[in-house]
Amino acid sequence: MSSENSTLVKLNNAGFKQNDKWLVEGVSLTVEKGKIVTLIGPNGSGKSTTAKIALGIYKNIEGSVEKYTNKVGYVPQKISIDWTLPLRVYDFMLLTENIKDEAIEEALTLTGVIHLKNKNLGNLSGGEFQRVLIARAISKKPELLVLDEPVQGVDYTGEIALYELIKRISDTLNCGILLISHDLHTVMTATDHVVCLNGHVCCSGSPMDVAKNNEYKTLFGEQASQILSVYEHKHDHVHSDEGEIKKN
């Protein structure tokens, strides 16, 4: 398999262009077993695109992706399910893999939605559906979990519990997690590696390194600097409102 056995997916200078417009370019990152890599960045900065590149959903990409596992669990940011399908939560749990009933029940219990097991998927609330999506992704005991804003629409206490769950899964299953999140607090406390995107990689490193980065502070403003202490250093470029890069 890979030269380094713990590598699950590796992006080398990867990018994706749609209708002659770069959605994201020049992204290099590695997700390893037992590690959580988080993508942060403003809307339209290419976070979901990067996740889809890593998953192999986009075919004609620049650069390259090396994927060393097929045991993948994915929680997409947006999911449109067609209600011409009669689909219960239970059927949805079996969507991509035949999983034992005990594993299904365990996952649904962990995310707190076991009581919805036989409900029709179309009748769930946004937060309930999100919990089912997470349960489905973890129930197959994946080696790589890709979570695109997994707790959107979940109530505040649930949010904390779910992030704790994600952290615990990463430890117990020893799986690698590629996480996209807007919650900077979580990002900064539970993550091993942060990649800050804005059409390209602005900065990356440990949460501490990124928090000290000026460009990160420009992107996230006051909120970010309150979370970790301020550390000044120079940058060679700034972003216009459209996200274009301007050299200083």
Next chain:
Amino acid sequence: MFDDFFIRALFAGIGIAFVTGPLGCFVVWRRLSYFGDTLAHSALLGVTMAYTLDLNIAISVFLISSVIALILIQLQKKTNLPGDALLGLLAHSSLAVGLVVIGFLTFIRFDIMGLLFGDILAVTTDDLLIIWTGGAVILLVLKLIWKPLFASTVNYELAEAEGLNPDRAKAIFTILMAAVIAISIKMVGLLLITGMLIIPAAMARNISDSPQKMVIFSIIGGLLSVVLGLYSSLEFNTSSGPSIIAASLVLFILSLFKIKQSIKLKN
């Protein structure tokens, strides 16, 4: 036992219903009813090819429908026309070309009505063999691609991300569609094949809460339609296709009462 034309027709219809049931569910779920129509209309070309080259009708129809499906996929990639316009273009032009070719084949007597609406008298023991072996192969292949096909029907990106290869499943499903049209054309007729795919599945949707149940009810609905339709076809001397489809419509209307009940229960 198969000496009697009616017994032959009955067994042919039962074989077809077993295949159209599950395939019809996917046609409904994936919104492919116009795609099914297009393949069915192109079947007329297949029939004319069978007569001119002295081939088996089912095999000839299968080949032509597969070619039309491939042309459609190419056109979708290469043009900016919307999907329904391309489907209409292929459906009507292949129907038209088929009818023009029939006009030239003056040395053969065609039963146009039988082609369009089905003819139970025309079912031979050879046809039975093709329907049952072809049907068994179709169901087997569908079982093999069920997981990726169903997962990508629910959500393409989930299926692709989790390594199920949905594109391959879709291509195989297209070929299965051509095959089911090929084996059912004599019985139901090319104008009504899509009805045989959609109506029992639509009926099943009304009374099912899981995909498996919908497939089973769709098969049962198809079987009942065939039996009811063929007996009334015999009784009233009507074409077999319209009689079967009319019977499935009756079942669909009955299934609407079940919806009304469940709405009442909710309120």
